Amino acid sequence: MSLKLYGYWRSSATYRVRIAMNLKGLEYEYIPVHLAQDGGQQHQEGYDRLNPAHLVPTFVDDDEDIILNQSMSIIEYLDERYREPCPLLPAHAVERARIRALAQDIACDIQPLANLRVLNRLQESFAVSTEQTHHWAKQWIAQGFAAIERRLQTQAGRYCFDFDISLADVCLVPQVYNAKRFDVDMSQFPLISKINDQCLMLEAFQKAQPENQPDAP
Amino acid sequence: MSLKLYGYWRSSATYRVRIAMNLKGLEYEYIPVHLAQDGGQQHQEGYDRLNPAHLVPTFVDDDEDIILNQSMSIIEYLDERYREPCPLLPAHAVERARIRALAQDIACDIQPLANLRVLNRLQESFAVSTEQTHHWAKQWIAQGFAAIERRLQTQAGRYCFDFDISLADVCLVPQVYNAKRFDVDMSQFPLISKINDQCLMLEAFQKAQPENQPDAP
Numbered sequence: 001m002s003l004k005l006y007g008y009w010r011s012s013a014t015y016r017v018r019i020a021m022n023l024k025g026l027e028y029e030y031i032p033v034h035l036a037q038d039g040g041q042q043h044q045e046g047y048d049r050l051n052p053a054h055l056v057p058t059f060v061d062d063d064e065d066i067i068l069n070q071s072m073s074i075i076e077y078l079d080e081r082y083r084e085p086c087p088l089l090p091a092h093a094v095e096r097a098r099i100r101a102l103a104q105d106i107a108c109d110i111q112p113l114a115n116l117r118v119l120n121r122l123q124e125s126f127a128v129s130t131e132q133t134h135h136w137a138k139q140w141i142a143q144g145f146a147a148i149e150r151r152l153q154t155q156a157g158r159y160c161f162d163f164d165i166s167l168a169d170v171c172l173v174p175q176v177y178n179a180k181r182f183d184v185d186m187s188q189f190p191l192i193s194k195i196n197d198q199c200l201m202l203e204a205f206q207k208a209q210p211e212n213q214p215d216a217p
Numbered sequence: 218m219s220l221k222l223y224g225y226w227r228s229s230a231t232y233r234v235r236i237a238m239n240l241k242g243l244e245y246e247y248i249p250v251h252l253a254q255d256g257g258q259q260h261q262e263g264y265d266r267l268n269p270a271h272l273v274p275t276f277v278d279d280d281e282d283i284i285l286n287q288s289m290s291i292i293e294y295l296d297e298r299y300r301e302p303c304p305l306l307p308a309h310a311v312e313r314a315r316i317r318a319l320a321q322d323i324a325c326d327i328q329p330l331a332n333l334r335v336l337n338r339l340q341e342s343f344a345v346s347t348e349q350t351h352h353w354a355k356q357w358i359a360q361g362f363a364a365i366e367r368r369l370q371t372q373a374g375r376y377c378f379d380f381d382i383s384l385a386d387v388c389l390v391p392q393v394y395n396a397k398r399f400d401v402d403m404s405q406f407p408l409i410s411k412i413n414d415q416c417l418m419l420e421a422f423q424k425a426q427p428e429n430q431p432d433a434p
Contacts, residue, residue, distance in 0.1 A: 053322060053364035066311055070318035070325065077314035094283055097294035101287035105270060107321075108287065112329035125353060126343045136342060147270035 002064075003028035006050065007057040008035045009213035012111055012174035013071040014057040018213075019170045020075040022204035023086040032215030035116055055117075072107050075167060086204075088167045099161055102151060102168040106175045110144035113137070114178065138182040145179065145189050148172075152191040158198055165199070173199045177210065219281075220245035223267065224274040225252045226430035229328055229391035230288040231274040235430075236387045237292040239421035240303040249432035252333055272334075289324050292384060303421075305384045316378055319368060319385040323392045327361035330354070331395065355399040362396065362406050365389075369408040375415055382416070390416045394427065 005028050007014030021028055033056050034041045042054040051058045051069050059074040060067050068074050079088045089096045114137035122133045160168035176196040186193050199205045222245050224231030238245055250273050251258045259271040268275045268286050276291040277284050285291050296305040306313045331354035339350045377385035393413040403410050416422045
């Protein structure tokens with residue numbers, strides 16, 4: 001298969017790309033990179049050549065000699081290259097910007113603060129407990145969701161923006177998955193919860209769920 | 218003036234947008250939001266209406282009734298709306314993706330971990346010292362730069378991508394500024410340093426520097 005996705009079942013950045021590839025109907029080979037086993041397989045030589053930042057996901061298209069990192073960049077590339085089905089950004093510039101901003105509210109302001117490498121570093125650097133890092137993650141997610149919930153009040157329909165799936169939904173659903181891991185009380189965020197439920201009725205989202213990946217325990 | 222930018226002189230996300238607006242030759246009103254004074258002016262009611270996440274920057278176009286948050290989204294909007302002069306993303310999809318990925322290496326994996334609100338939260342949550350948070354920031358920036366330096370070896374020219382200024386440069390220069398604040402040894406990163414110096418020879422970058430803003434002390 002020409003398209004390959006290197007990722008980890010529970011990585012929310014990888015989860016985003018899986019959703020996007022499923023929405024586009026793209027067949028791909030999924031290659032697990034275990035972020036904890038063997039001292040972190042992302043640090044091994046083979047993966048280092050693909051992604052010197054040692055992060056997941058990495059997208060590879062062998063036929064076109066393309067290696068890409070950064071989930072949002074990968075998804076925008078897929079959206080430009082395979083516009084149909086299910087365009088993830090609309091044609092209108094301001095709408096595109098609003099959708100990108102919501103996606104970045106998650107990808108720049110929430111997810112980076114609550115992922116495995118950061119929680120590990122907190123423990124190493126400050127000798128804090130797992131409970132304390134759990135609370136750290138929970139706080140940032142809840143704070144970020146509070147702002148997103150307010151934005152959604154003016155722009156949501158069935159999904160984050162009106163009635164079409166967009167890049168924002170592709171980022172939201174993995175972040176909700178992550179929020180639940182950290183015991184965020186989702187009843188505070190009724191719109192986020194409703195959109196998450198509606199997305200998860202679609203096969204593209206279901207197939208992408210962490211538990212449905214071959215590397216899930 | 219129709220275009221307004223709410224920001225903070227030392228915020229690297231605001232710095233990115235200032236560079237982009239200068240490169241596009243756009244006149245705008247700069248409205249300082251002091252992140253420390255008055256308990257943080259970003260939490261005040263007037264700003265809360267513009268940006269419920271209480272983060273900077275926020276871009277406003279009064280004529281077109283546009284309010285946008287997230288620096289990368291704002292910059293891509295400006296690049297689509299005002300393509301010339303100085304397009305910040307090239308026409309070719311794979312090149313666009315590589316540039317976006319490098320920008321996101323900074324905006325998703327470095328900057329979110331080393332900004333004021335995060336360093337403050339570390340102190341509040343874990344009772345750690347300013348020295349410890351300084352070291353935290355320095356470590357993340359150095360780690361991120363090490364991967365970026367390697368990527369640049371295969372794709373840099375005068376700037377991050379060949380010989381045209383791009384979104385990647387617009388993100389790199391503010392991150393170098395930030396790195397210096399945290400005493401990152403930049404001699405480890407000769408390519409990043411060279412590109413930074415070459416960008417800072419341009420007036421658009423100089424005018425955007427934190428020290429040249431009206432709210433700099």
